[in-house]
Amino acid sequence: MALYKQGNADAQIKIGGGKLFGVFVSTTTAGTFTLYDSATASTSDPKIAATVTVVAGGQYLSFPAGIWFSKGLFIDIANAIEYTVVYD
Numbered sequence: 001m002a003l004y005k006q007g008n009a010d011a012q013i014k015i016g017g018g019k020l021f022g023v024f025v026s027t028t029t030a031g032t033f034t035l036y037d038s039a040t041a042s043t044s045d046p047k048i049a050a051t052v053t054v055v056a057g058g059q060y061l062s063f064p065a066g067i068w069f070s071k072g073l074f075i076d077i078a079n080a081i082e083y084t085v086v087y088d
């Protein structure tokens with residue numbers, strides 16, 4: 001069962017292991033995002049995706065079967081961006 005989180009700021013999506021299915025961006029003003037395998041935006045934790053530049057209406061990191069993360073899932077955004085992260 002997939003879950004989702006919508007937001008427009010840096011956010012802890014999930015603590016602990018899970019699967020990432022994708023990220024959809026509904027609006028942006030020159031926005032970017034970075035996803036970490038982390039419960040926080042710790043730069044010492046692995047990045048799932050480093051500095052993705054987005055346009056509104058785009059689907060990014062679409063993984064139909066999902067990809068595993070172990071520590072948690074954290075999104076770090078820059079500039080104005082509204083997103084939906086789909087995960088399990």
